[in-house]
Amino acid sequence: MANSSRHGKTTPMTMIQALRSAMDVMLERDGNVVIFGQDVGYFGGVFRCTEGLQAKHGRHRVFDAPISEGGIVGAAVGMGAYGLRPVVEIQFADYFYPATDQIVSEAARLRYRSGGEFIAPLTIRMPCGGGIYGGQTHSQSPEAMFTHVSGLRTVMPSNPYDAKGLLISAIESDDPVIFLEPKRLYNGPFDGHHDQPVVPWSKHPLGKVPEGYYTVPLESASVVRTGADLTVITYGTMVYVAEVAASESGIDAEVIDLRSLWPLDLDTITASVKKTGRCVILHEATQTSGFGAELATLVQEHCFYHLEAPIERIAGWDTPYPHAHEWAYFPSPKRVADAYRRVMNPDAAHVAGQQGE
Known part of the structure; x- marks a missing residue:
């Protein structure tokens, strides 16, 4: 049952649902927003964050990409320079390394190298952290590598409300944003000891998320x-x-x-x-x-x-x-x-x- 807030109607959402809602809102709001990555189209992403978005918005707005992280981010840099606002998914944060040159040497530097003539308004979503027994190639938390790079913004939400508002802010930003998503929180809060929810998000105050557009500032704790x-x-x-x-x-x-x-x-x-x-x-x-x-x-x-x-x-x-x-x-x-x-x-x-x- 939805209720009202200063941002309009709210509904209980997991973090996955909140992230999907953010992308849905921005696809409707801005025709320059495109979403792509490995399996994010028809399949809806390995964690189903983009499920249903291709069917709703079309294959020209939400589409799959080859298994090439460098190619995905490189294409997004070019799209951003020419007016689009791409949102790309790296299936796991551990896989960003092949795209390091595009992230560090191109996306983060473009505004400065061009004297402001070009920008790189791309958002790079990455599931991060442990909790799924994914081992060394599916569980890393590489945030320090991104905070070290001048020109990048680095974000990591802890709850559905912030996740949606921060992702909308990231998509609207003219700077490249590394958007890290803790996998252990995708489907609900946990008790701090085990990978089990304390209570469903539906009964958790942070799980009530506005259905429409709102933002959370990127630089606010x-x-x-x-x-x-x-x-x-x-x-x-x-x-x-x-x-x-x-x-x-x-x-x-x-x-x-x-x-x-x-x-x-x-x-x-x-x-x-x-x-x-x-x-x-x-x-x-x-x-x-x-x-x-x-x-x-x-x-x-x-x-x-x-x-x-x-x-x-x-x-x-x-x-x-x-x-x-x-x-x-x-x-x-x-x-x-x-x-x-x-x-x-x-x-x-x-x-x-x-x-x-």
């Missing part, structure tokens, strides 16, 4: 849980782990969902850290040189005199992605809650470290 003890900076699937860890530890953590990794909403981050005086950074990707390192540096630069404890990072292990042991690889609520406790009592943590505990 969201405070999904207010708190006074410490600040947690996170995004994607880990938003739910952060919330569970706060509830189970009894620590009054303020949880920030970045939504947009770059450009970054630094104002929301610094305001929170200056309020709480403590900071934990959480992401699923490998820790070394992960995006958390950039976040920690920014917090250090802007909030040093407000910090009452060292910044803590919780991330995936520095190992190749473990196929059979991915649930041990993911930051768990226990690991995160332990980090909260260390940040709340850094002296005790330091003593325990010295004693080898």
